Amino acid sequence: MAKIRMSDVAAAAGVSTATVSMVLNGGSNSRISAETQRRVREAAEAIGYAPNSVARSLRTRKTHMVGLVSDSIATTPFAGRMLAGANDVARDHGYLVVLVDTEDDPALERQAVQALTGQQVDALIYARMWHRVVPAPAGLPARTVFLDCCPQDGSWPAVVPDEREGGLAAVRELLAAGHRRIAYVDADETEDVIASRLRHEGYLQALGEAGITPDPALHVRGETVASGGRAAADALLDLPADRRPTAVFCFNDRMAMGAYTAAHRRGLDVPGDLSIVGYDDQQLVAAELDPPLTTVALPHYEMGRWAMEVALDLRAADAAAPVLMPCPIIRRGSVGPPPHPVAD
Amino acid sequence: MAKIRMSDVAAAAGVSTATVSMVLNGGSNSRISAETQRRVREAAEAIGYAPNSVARSLRTRKTHMVGLVSDSIATTPFAGRMLAGANDVARDHGYLVVLVDTEDDPALERQAVQALTGQQVDALIYARMWHRVVPAPAGLPARTVFLDCCPQDGSWPAVVPDEREGGLAAVRELLAAGHRRIAYVDADETEDVIASRLRHEGYLQALGEAGITPDPALHVRGETVASGGRAAADALLDLPADRRPTAVFCFNDRMAMGAYTAAHRRGLDVPGDLSIVGYDDQQLVAAELDPPLTTVALPHYEMGRWAMEVALDLRAADAAAPVLMPCPIIRRGSVGPPPHPVAD
DNA sequence: ATGAAAGCGCTAACAC
DNA sequence: GTGTTAGCGCTTTCAT
Secondary structure (H helix, E strand, O other): OOOOHHHHHHHHOOHHHHHHHHHHHHHHOOOOOOHHHHHHHHHHHHHHOOOOHHHHHHHHOOOOOEEEEEEEOOOOOOHHHHHHHHHHHHHHHHEEEEEEEEEHHHHHHHHHHHHHHHHHHOOEEEEEEEEEEOOOOOOOOOOOOEEEEEEEEOOOOOEEEEEEHHHHHHHHHHOOOOOOOOOEEEOOOOOOOOHHHHHHHHHHHHHOOOOOOOOOHHEEOOOOHHHHHHHHHHHOOOOOOOOOOOOEEEEEEEHHHHHHHHHOOOOOOOOOOOOOEEEEEHHHHEEEEEEEEEEEEEEEHHHHHHHHHHHHOOOOOOOOOOEEEOOEEEOOOOOOOOOOOOOO | OOOOOOHHHHHHHHOOOHOOOOOOHHHHHHHOOOOHHHHHHHHHHHHHOOOOOOHHHHHHHHEEEEEEOOOOOOOOEEEEEHHHHHHHHHHOOOOOOEEEOOOOOOOHHHHHHHHHHOOOEEEEEEEEEEEEEEEOOOOOOEEEEEEEEEOOOOOEEEEEHHHHHHHHHHHHHHHHOOOOOOEEEOOOOOOOOOHHHHHHHHHHHHEEEEEEOOOHEEEEEEEEHHHHHHHHHHHHHHHOOOOOOOOEEEEOOHHHHHHHHHHOOOOOOOOOOOOOEEEOOOOOHHHHOOOOOOEEEHHHHHHHHHHHHHOOOOOOOOOOOOOOOOOOEOOOOOOOOOOOOOOO
């Protein structure tokens, strides 16, 4: 199975390589006669010719590959959705994606960017798995887009989730069900600062819209895992009856999972006695809880698509400000009316 | 920022491109004089030269890229671990991985294999996200390795999890804690046939080793989600006291999660009244449950590494039979002694 | 409508 | 030790 070159096709069809190139790339509108086209195609087929993209890339200065450097493909379930989004549009447009995981190591990151530009990728997507503001690594190619992070020193297109709008949607959902005493189980101050702050802003705005004065006792924090959520929810449920929340909005689904545990352990029903809304829409958590969790989805797939679309210049992007991708609310079974009519 | 070529470096250093190539690739052992080497390196540095891998690849017929085609990077949390394993070894050896997700669509698959071989990848990894026997797609390059699946018509190296040994380990763990009545909450007959069968074999073997005759009533099935596990566990717990299991081995962590719910809803303590072992070691589930779940880990990271190692010829592999990668047991808090001494 | 020839940027014999 | 030269397999003017 020796490699078959274009010249082999040319010889077999009795034409020049230039002609072969024309018919194989030129579509049917080329100026080559129909008869010759047929001969060439048949010859190519017959001898099993497959073009060598490396040679083509060298000549055309286009590799039809885009690099994707990320800090962690493995450690979050979200990474896959981003990748999938990017991959889908790449594939649909004849592009391949070259993936490098840098594990958040700056040295590996530099090395990755170098390897990728050395490989002449047509564009580069720089992705982080948590919404952050990051310093732009050196040596980025002209066509670079930031995914789930913003470059410190603007001037690159970027896309991040609209966390504020997400917090707003979550709390509005609870408000619409009739709740007035709504708690926010927030992340620890050390973690996920941006998401935490933005979702909290959404929370406050929603309360404001409903004319509710936020009760500081209803803003609690914990580690962003189930046990942290459970502890925070316990604190809330220990409040005297008249100050206790009838609903909680949790920073993420895992904390919401802990809130379920807290409620269930004291015989409280979800959503009968306590309504709960999460954030992230992690399938393994949100959909599997009993009852299934109403939550706000992080639009990783859409962000991945968006990034690839601007990388391939399929979509214009303003480098001045990051695009805010909507976080839709996913209604499942954890929100209901408050247990009894409530006054403020 | 026009592209800088090797000839620019040569000109700047006053040598030929051949010399530049030698010093830049030849390591320090080349036959170029130390003085010239210095001049070349300095010139390259000064004008910011970066080699063009496409040109190099065309010449050397090595691209230092390996293709990875998978059926789903997005829909399972395991995909990331496989990718990470593959990526880590690729990176450590100066290789890049080109990823394509085919969504299990044969047409896309053919197209992916073609694109990748056209791109002259040095090797190809064909990955599936569920342990399966698959028909080998046409046109695979000589150096192909199968990941988490076996080619129907042998003759390619492959690696899959040792599910049988995993089931064995899970049940031995329960046996060691003193249990005798151990149930297996299995997958539905329609799902994951290979894993289901193999884990069951491990279960039976472990019981056999302990001199226990399997009780068919203790082998139940359900959908491989939390609700399926809950229903199955409920059925088990409804058994008369003398036939009821004191421990259950669940097909996966999600079903185990359902078993927790079933136990908790009837006031049973885990592991006080019921010990539970899962399978998969899904972080989001196993580690977050209360108590944390003892489970058997699927070695995705290791399989990813293995596949890339044989792809890069760093490790020999026999194409005759798939390699069985061990599934280690992860001890957490869901296994304890049976509630009271038990007789068979 | 088709072919000749140059060259993408690099490496590797082979000369000197 | 270093330079010359000939490609790797393709695309693309420019002739014809």
